[in-house]
Amino acid sequence: MSLETLESIRQFAEFYAKRTNTYFCSDKTVTAYVLKGLADNKKHLGSPLCPCRYYEDKREEAISSYWNCPCLPMRERKECHCMLFLPSENNYTSRNQNMSRQQLKTLLTL
Numbered sequence: 001m002s003l004e005t006l007e008s009i010r011q012f013a014e015f016y017a018k019r020t021n022t023y024f025c026s027d028k029t030v031t032a033y034v035l036k037g038l039a040d041n042k043k044h045l046g047s048p049l050c051p052c053r054y055y056e057d058k059r060e061e062a063i064s065s066y067w068n069c070p071c072l073p074m075r076e077r078k079e080c081h082c083m084l085f086l087p088s089e090n091n092y093t094s095r096n097q098n099m100s101r102q103q104l105k106t107l108l109t110l
């Protein structure tokens, strides 16, 4: 786990939620573990490959970029199956677009 990469992903997620008018999940552990998965993939693959899917070959998927966050379904239709970015009408939305660095570390017990 790279704290530097985790922090850059956290900042990206806050920025992108605001830009797309979407919100983090009411269950903060969902947000925290998706951010961690994105950071792990960014560190190991060089791209923030979506952590909520199974891939035969992660490196090939990262190169193709379809599932690099924000993935194509999110960019085109605001569909985030990881529940990282939720529209306001979603039942699980927190109406919150922020997660502090310290809050994230606490949720991940880092």
Ligand code: SF4
Binding pocket: 034, 049, 050, 051, 052, 067, 068, 069, 070, 071, 072, 074, 079, 080, 081, 082, 083, 084, 085
């Ligand atoms: S579903 Fe798309 S937008 Fe959501 S975390 Fe995965 S890659 Fe990112």
